Amino acid sequence: MNQIEINNLTKQYKNQVTALTDISFQVESGVFGLLGHNGSGKTTLMKILATIMRPTSGSVRIGGYDINTQGEEARRLIGYLPQELSMYPTLTVFDFVCYMAALKGVKDRKKVMDVLEQVDMGQYAGRRIGQLSGGMKRRVGIAQALAGDPRILIVDEPTAGLDPEERVRFRSVLSRFAKDDKCVLLSTHIVEDVYQLCEKLAVLRKGALFFSGSAEELLSKAAGKVKIVEIEKEKDLAALQKKAVVLSVTYEHSGILARILDERGEFPVPPVAETLEDAYVYCMGGKNYE
Template sequence: MLEIRNITKKFGKNLTAVQDVSLNLSHGVVGLIGHNGAGKTTLMQMVATLTRPSSGSIIFQGQDIVRKPQAIRSRLGFLPQDFGVYPNLTALEFMQYFAALKGVRDPARIRHLLEMVNLHDQAHRQASTFSGGMRRRLGIAQALLNDPDILIVDEPTAGLDPEERLRFRHLLSELGFRKLVIMSTHIVSDVESIASQLAIMRHGKLIAFETPEQILEQAHGQIWSAQMASDEYENLRGKVQVLQSQKQGNRITLRIAHPHQPCAGAEHAAPSLEEALMAQRYASQEIAA
């Protein structure tokens, strides 16, 4: 559906935000993972035609949208990280305004989307009074007005409470059944259960594009659990990558990322996706060093 070919984006002479990234994307939820400043937002803005790459091409249905941005704009929905609402508009008026901008003239479409994001009971309430989660859901509704083939959401669960985050993930998962959903986040749990593929970025580069299962398999045998006294922990902590530590009585329980047994008594542990990604990161840092 979407092919990104050797995309690079430079700001001035000294800052390269995205460097030579290539991806082939189809239906499903793609998690775009990386630390703050990894280049995720810049990459999404280029796909959304909000900024032009310095070099490379983005192909949608056979057309290079860098040269012909209109080829994708009518088939695209976008929810930026900082999504604001007009203070004097109700949720319904907000949706009607964006429907007019997008050329959507079906009132039933607006009602359907408000129901889908569970805001139909709040349609006549001013959007400025909504909670963060409600604004996010309203943002998704406006992004879906034109029934897009591609939905791009940037850090969609930032600032949401656990219940809102769970509801939002479920909504994106269902959308991924029939659309391409590109979801940027640095919160691994947001994509752990819904992403069909993960694109991992670091310092503007794409370092991996794999399924969650593949990433977990690569971390097999590299995650350890151990218990030890506090003084033993102090001696060990500077020598290995400690993922988690918890004090229990006079002992400390650890989770450690290491290619070999890090200490006496350490046992293999099944990695979570977040631990697998951290193990991958530490391994790449050691290779670079």
């Protein structure tokens, strides 16, 4: 069952800047990844899906409800964590989540404690927001999104700036939520989060949908094309970039090792195993698949 259906979605701002152009894809139950650089249109799309912003044209259905004509019904199904969530630093964790839950009509204080326990913040319920670390604030953010038992969770760059331990903890929370036939739409530019969590994903580039499908399908685009070549001097790197997509560069004592995507088979060295990050960097590199 499709939890989210996006058809021919376009968003143009009043200054004539087009943020999204003719976007169409579907999101089923589980964790779905939305990848793209800053400025690719991810946050605009998240705001439209969360019914905060209206599209210029096209349609979106959340749990079967059209957000343009049935926005109230759609909102009841959604938990939303924006990229920047304003918090009141003098409130305690418990009082803040109680306040956010009340805005959704949830007044049961036990349910607030339940969502805090889900994100491992129960023991900090009495601590003031201003005393929390960045990772703890993100956990409070996901707790308020979980209040009201949503069916669909929309999270925008939830692990940006977090240390590795907090990122692992956050991924665990999202995975646990999605296991009961629910849906998480995870917007991020961190490929590792998508690799660990998502079976399916979409890639936005400059406001357009570049790819939608499974992680395996995206990987297949780079299969047999990833190679490692050695160059002697840094000035040779510019010439290499004209011939291939340079995925990464490692400086060794013996020279410079460049991990490249050889589209035309110009480099007579054996390919190495491709990664999801290789395929994603290729997507962002201005090249087009045939």
